[in-house]
Amino acid sequence: MKLSFTLLLLSLLLEFNSAGAQAPPTRPGLLVVKLRAGAGAPAAELPALQAALQTLRATSLTQKFPRSLAPSPEQPAAVDLRRVFELSVPPEVSLAKARAVLLATGVVEYVEPLYVRQPLYLPNDPLADSTAGKQYYLRLTQAYRAWDFMKGDTSVVIGMTDTGIRFTHEDLRRQVKYNYVDPINGIDDDGDGYIDNFYGWDFSNNNNDPRANDDNAVHGTETSGVAAGQADNGLGIAGVGFNTKFLPLQIFPGTTTGAFAGFEAIVYAADHGCRVINMSWGGAGGYSRFEQDVCTYAAVNRDVVLVAAAGNTPADLLFYPASYDHVLSITATDAADAKAGFSTYSHRVDLAAPGVAIISALGSKNGSVDADYNYNTGTSLAAPQVTGAAALVRAHFPQLNAEQVQAQIRQAADTSMYQVPANAAYRGYLGTGRLNVARAVAALTQREARIVSSTIAPARPSGYAPGDTLRLAVQVRNLLGPVAGLSVRLISLSPYLTVRAGSFAVGSLATLAEATNEAAPFRLAVAAGGIPVNTKATLRYDLAGEAGYRSTQYLELLLNPDYVQLNVGDLSLSLTGRGNLGYDDITATVGQGVSYRASTPLLSEGGLLLATTPTRVADHLRSTTGAARQSFFELMQVARMAPGPRADQEARGTFRDSLPDPQRPRSVGVRVRQRGQSWAAPAALRDVILLDYSLLNLTADTLKPLYAGIFTDWDLPGTPGRNVARWDSVNRVSYAYDPLDPRVYAGVQVLGPRPAGVYAIDNNAPAGTPIYFGDGFSPAEKFLALSGGFNRAHREAGAAATGTDVSQVVSMLVPRLAPGDSTTVAFAVLAAPSLAELQGAAQAALAAYQQVLATARPAAPPGWQCYPNPAQSQLQVRMPASVGAATVQVFDSQGRLAAQAALPTGGGPVALAALPPGLYVVRVLAAAGSWTQRISHE
Structure with a gap:
């Protein structure tokens, strides 16, 4: 069983892993x-x-x-x-x-x-293993010796979820598990909801024929041959499972009308008596709770052993379904026990099996005979060897549950593969070792105590911020033979995560006994600064017991995610590094959203919009259906200060779009410094998040005009999608609410002296309307929303009697912005239980904004300087002699005092070498007053 807490975190992390892949289609x-x-x-x-x-x-x-x-x-x-x-x-x-x-x-x-997951097919030179003894992997994994103990049992059935399978092959035709209680007669004789599922089922095309009736049958035939090809028939190959039967389940279509259906097939196999399921397919990234639920159902509810290929991408990444809980993840080695060059590796791999030049039955229907064989390569050929071994273990030790069968196979693996020089860099990334079938079926002499759950408090699926402290409780289960004197030690492999209390004395555990450290959990601390954005931190569990028992497991956390949460008041909002509100992308995977007093999410999508023409638009919002524009990229990570210089919480970051050129004519060419502010008091400010954006023209041309605005797609309680959008011209607030059940009012206020524009959108408006979301949100439509809101025609959406699904764009116009010039635009996000309270929050936001303006740029004495910025080992502070001696204080991004120095008249250096890189606020205190400046330390 994998460690379930990590999955949500790592699904996010993969998007930022340079070795990883994008989410699957x-x-x-x-x-x-x-x-x-x-x-x-x-x-x-x-x-x-x-x-x-x-x-x-x-x-x-x-x-x-x-x-x-x-x-x-x-x-x-x-x-x-x-x-x-x-x-x-x-x-x-x-x-x-x-x-x-x-x-x-x-x-x-x-x-x-x-x-949509993909089969793991990796073609190979058929002459790669041209010497005698073509099934070298049977010798290497000691399958021949295993058959001296157990040749399997026809009552143990493997569910082969794959492409179509060639039933006529001489090594497969007698190995299929036919459903004799539902012959092909047009009737659902066994009452299982599937008519004539005699051969299995084709889930990809929803019919009863998973046979090789098209060219999409090679992969399934090969994997079936490795796992369950008929042995002792004097023909061809021998499958590792020997006498084991298999149930054909087609999950990849051989036609353009079918669709991938791997997880539906897993449920079918589990419900129809399969004891082991093989999954030689998958995809990098795209963690799914649904897919995990299916795997849990098969393994826990139905007691099925799940085996999956770890992937054919030579990188440290998560690959699903192999990386899910309850699944044995199998990577590939070659004939010399070295990691195959193509193999995926990670701390979530369970063990390895040979996967290079594996000979098996060939599924091509183009051959002239049914006795054809072929060499192929991939983790998809390694996984069915473990599947066959699991079938042997199930037959030999029927008293073991699925979890124990997995443990038996893991602990029986040959650890000698880690002595191979080529594997030195992969220790701990290839599982417990290389498959040894004989040791797995010989006797129940193995031991495995295992961490089966990890619970972290506070639970933050989106990751942990600098300075956070954590408590980690684990549950240990002994799956095999008794272990005496068991202890667990927690070790951090990351410089950014410190273990402050990391020992757990378990004691002795009998078979299937459990223990937990819930009463005295491990304690950890995230570094206060210097953590690269979206850092993966790895923790290692070292389990040790008497008589030399040792094992390791790993847990991975996401640190310093690319957003901050402004939540000191009643309104909680995620501000991301690329100008979005709530979530960083349209799949809502990065960020905690926008909520009010712990409500359900108020906002499905929101963020900054900039434009100069219908074709020069910059944003990180929806574009075409299912995709987001990638105009903005981050220059300085968004960081939170608590308290900040002017609010109880502040967040600051910098991003920009690209300069317009012939290849990127749609860019605006602006750098954005964003700041968010949140207050704990007074009461009205608890309903406010103030946002301001400093816009710098990076181009060589004057931007005239430049529109800046905030897009919000509200989904408010009581019934999301039954909202109305209205405009308060007095307070300059565009707000929304449910007219039939108004629990929360939410909106965006325009701050500052410039005229306010507001464009309310009916998300369900039909095709032909000026802004039609049915085909996405185009740059031209975004420009229209920004520029077309300065009249009364578009300020409201939704009938008061029925409501609709609404979005809003509030904007302001900057008439001209010369090259190198900057300007600031400001907005406030508001939420309240009533319209009157929302208006009160708007008035409080305006007062706070005006106060910020009054104190935003305190006049420093002439001649005062703080340089260089960015600074490295030290910062130079220069002051005129009239100021006299002064004290310099340096505060980190969390508002904590990080350094302090006394300066003589005229100033001097301030040492920064001991501080981690990051954003800091420098405050100079002198008799004549105090001055602050924000710096970056590299």
Whole structure:
């Protein structure tokens, strides 16, 4: 079992891992939704859910697994797949919008896309292993010796989830597990909901024929041959599972009309008696709670051993489904036990198996005979060897549950592979060793105590900020033979994460006994500064017991994520490094959103918009359906100061777009310094987040005009999508609320002397309207929203009697911005329980803004300097002699005093070498007054 807490964090981390890949593709217009436990009624009878489906213009909501096994009270980790539904929505409905609307109902646990995973096929030179003994991997993994102990059992069935499979092959035709209780007669004889599933099932095309009736059958035939090819028949190859049968389950379409359906096949295999499931497919990134639920259902509810290929990308990355909890992740080695050059490696890999030049049955229908074989390479050929071994273990030791079978295979692996020089750099990244089938089936002499859960408080799925302190409680389970004198030691492998208390004396554990350190958890601290953005921090668990027992596991956390949360008041808002509000992207994976007094999310998407013409627009908001524009890139990470110079919390960062040129004519050419401010008091300011943006023209031309604005797509309680947008001209606030159940009013206020523009948008407006979200949000439409809001025509949206799904753009016009000049625009995000309180918050925001203006640039004495900026080992402070002696204080991004020095008349140096890199505020205190300056330390 993997460590479940890390999955959400690492799904985010992968997007910033230079070695990683982008999230996998998704199926447009299809989402997966899980209802909360205790929702109290069938989905069709939940009024809030039905209203949300109408808002999203959903065309269907279908229970995905109505026949799945209910969780047992005796299995606390079991899941209830009966609460999972597939939702069809128009393709233009964004995931962010769907999440906001559905989560706000209070009856939905999660909303996700349906990812499309890929088979792991890696062609290889067929002459790579031309010497005698073509199945070298059977010798290397000692499968021949294993068969002296156990040749498998036909009652143990492997679910082969793959492409179509060639049933006529001489080494496969007698190994298929046929369903004799449902012969092909057009009737569902066994009453399982599948008509004539005699051969298995083709989930990709939703029919009963997963055979090789097209060219898309090579991969499934090869993996099936490795796991369960017929042995002792005097022909061809021998599968590791020997007598084991397999159930063909096609999940990849051989036609253009089919669709990937791997996780539906896993549920089918688990519900139809498979004891082991092979998954020689997957994709990097794109963590899915739905996919994890399916794996948990198969492993926990149905006691199935899950085996998956770790991936064919030579990098340290997460690969799903292999990296999910309850799944054995298998990487590949060569004939010399060295890591295969193509193999993915990570701390989540469980063990290795040979994956180079593996000979197996060939699935091509173009051959003239049915006896063809072929060499191929990949982790997809390594995984079915472990699958076959798991089938042997299940047959030989039927008393072991799936979790124990996995432990037996892990602990039986050959650790000698780590002595191979080529693997020296990968210690701990290739699992426990290379598969040894004989040792796995010989006897139950192995021991494995394992961390089966890690619970961190406070729980922050989006990552931990500099200066955070954490408590980590673990649950240890002994899966195999008794272990005496067990202890767990926690070690940080990151310089940015310190373990302050890291020992847990477990004592002796009998088989399947458990222990926890919940009463005295491990304690950790994140470094106060100097952490690169989106840093992966690795923790290692060292488990040790008497008689030489040793094992290790790993836990990974995300540190210093690319956003800060302004939450000292009642209004909580994530400010990201590229100008977005709530979330950094339209999939809502980075950031904690916008909420009011712990409400459901108020905002599905929001952020800064800049434009000079309909074609020169800069933003990081939705563009075409399912994608975001990438205009802005970060120059200085957004960082939070608590307290800040002018508010109880402040956040500051810098980003810019590119300079316009013939290749990038749509750029604006502006650098943006953003600042957010939040207050704990007085009461009215608790409802305010003040945002200001300093805009610097980086181009050689005068920008005339330049529009700047804030886009907000509100989804407010009581019914998201039933909102109206209105304009308060007195307080210059564009706000929204639910007219039939007004629980929260929210909006954006324009601050400063410039005229205010506001453009309210009906998100459900039909095609042909000036702004039509059905095909995305184009640059021309964004320019129209910014520039077209200076008259009364577009200031409101939504009928008071019914409401609609609304968005708003508030803006202001900068008539001209010369090259090298800068200007500041300011807005306030507001939320309150009533319109009167929202207006009171707007008045408080205006007063706070005016106070900031009055104190924003205190006059420093002539001749006062603070340089260089950025600074390195020291900072020089120069003051005129009239100031006299002074004290210099340096505050870090959290508002803590980091350094202090006394300066003589005229000034002098301030040492910074001991401080980590980051943003700092320098304050000079003298008899004549105090002055501050913000610096960057490198």
